[in-house]
Amino acid sequence: MLLGLALVFGSAFFLVKLALGSYGPLTVALTRVALGCLILGTVAVWRGGALPRGPRIWLALLVMGALNNAIPFALISWGQTHIESGLAAILNAMTPIFTVLAAHAAGQERLSLRRLAGVALGFLGVAVLIGPASLRQAMNNLAEPVIRNFTENLMSYALGRRIEYYDGPTVRAIVRKAAQNDYRFSSFVVGIVNSAAFQMSKADPVVTTAEAEKDK
Numbered sequence: 001m002l003l004g005l006a007l008v009f010g011s012a013f014f015l016v017k018l019a020l021g022s023y024g025p026l027t028v029a030l031t032r033v034a035l036g037c038l039i040l041g042t043v044a045v046w047r048g049g050a051l052p053r054g055p056r057i058w059l060a061l062l063v064m065g066a067l068n069n070a071i072p073f074a075l076i077s078w079g080q081t082h083i084e085s086g087l088a089a090i091l092n093a094m095t096p097i098f099t100v101l102a103a104h105a106a107g108q109e110r111l112s113l114r115r116l117a118g119v120a121l122g123f124l125g126v127a128v129l130i131g132p133a134s135l136r137q138a139m140n141n142l143a144e145p146v147i148r149n150f151t152e153n154l155m156s157y158a159l160g161r162r163i164e165y166y167d168g169p170t171v172r173a174i175v176r177k178a179a180q181n182d183y184r185f186s187s188f189v190v191g192i193v194n195s196a197a198f199q200m201s202k203a204d205p206v207v208t209t210a211e212a213e214k215d216k
Contacts, residue, residue, distance in 0.1 A: 013092070016077055017085040025077035032073050033065075144175075151175055151188060158192050159201050170195050 012032075019028045052058065080088050100116065103109040151171050152163045163171065174191035181187040192198055 013076075013080065013085040013089045017080055017088075020077065020081055025081060026074055028077045029070065029073040033069050036069070147175055147178075147183065148172075151178075151192075154188055155192050155195075155197070158198055161201075167197060170197055 016028055016032075019031070023031075052061065076088065076092070097120075100109070109115075148171060151174050152167075155167070155171065155174070156163050174188060174195065177191050178184065178187035
């Protein structure tokens, strides 16, 4: 049973990626939730279950369904329009790790060595199932935004201002140049110093005639 659950859950990201080739993220999320509702509803009726009564329980189910299914599935489907299914699987597999850490920080559950080892082994198992090639690609996809964010912060500090949208081409050029030099720190520094934005920020201010007369 556990093997079947792992197979179904693990293949969900791949199937969602295929579905996104023909449908939008919200449609894919709605289909997932509708299929789950249909299957669970059929099982409940087959076992003789009855629908809950009362507005309070329906409100609670509505909130739980939105927070636990509808919103996460919609965001995951939207996210997979920008990243590969392998990376999505890895990020989703990190949920138990963040949950354990959050519960420990909130004082709800003590972070024992045994529990931490179990979560780490689970994440390692997901990485092994994904495969080394997909894992390497996923790590590269994660590294790109981190490096770009580092470059923007470093450039913002050098310029003495925040990074604007028109600085995007300069940032990307610096990152590409640094990649050719194995991301050495000196490559980022040299790229920023040689950029037009930095050179213009360090240029001598223009003194107008009125200001010159005022200084006299």
